[in-house]
Amino acid sequence: MSNPAQSLAQEQAALARLVEKLRQEQVLLSETASEGMTDLIGEKAAIVAEMTTLAGHRHQHLASLGYADDEGGMQQWMDEHGSDGDKAIWSALFDLAQDAKELNRLNGILIGKKLSINQSALTILQGKTNSGNFYGPDGQSSIKSVGRRLGVV
Template sequence: MQSLGIGLGESLAEEYKAAQSLLDLLRQEQAFLIAADVDGLARLTEEKAGIAARMSALSSQRHRALAEAGVEATEPGMHAWANGTDAPADVRETWNGLLMLAQSAKELNRVNGMLINQHMARNQNALNVLHAAAQGGNFYGPDGQSTTKLGGRRLAAG
């Protein structure tokens, strides 16, 4: 099974680089979300999709290599093999590093999701206020008196 490690090592190194790129993009995404930079977020979308597709292809390649070597073609199978005695040390290190990157990306993605939800809630509240104002209809009733309601909700920018 030593031959599995040779080809898999190169593939894992590529997968590690792709995961690092994804992590960098998630950090940029977080900065854009905090700054409410919609244009910046839009620029990241295509790049993120490309990296995700690349990572998916590399993962499939890894699973095929494992299956061909008679190792369970799953993440637990890879983990067991990489941390066993048959795997070269560099493959073990790269695999464990890849798992750490994946955990960091998962956490960044969770936080980014929370930031997105906050933006969406704020936008929905603003739309609700505008919609309620628009539902008021005429500003003057049939008697010529103002029908505009005083009070209501205030919007805070930022």
């Protein structure tokens, strides 16, 4: 019987690279400036494409052996035919996937916070604050203060 687990080590290596990129992304998102983010996004996309291809081949292999072409089918094949080494890699792959999922969730929160800060800054720059513009259409201050004006008796 052929082995659908033959590329699991490659999948694990690709996922480990993705986790590293997600950690790098988190560092960039935590900094004020985000230089390098565009390159990082491209690298992540390439890794995800590689992982998709590897998983697709594994799913096709499983289907050709009569198993479901998904992770459940792979788990069934592992239970019936997987070596101890294959099972260890499969388990490590799931652990890495959980790490990637959590990093991605946290990065999403950081992105949301950056987006909110940027939106607030744009709102202020566009003069759309809740307190109104500092200057009215006549060029005079629109901020009303209590008390008397300077220079007026």
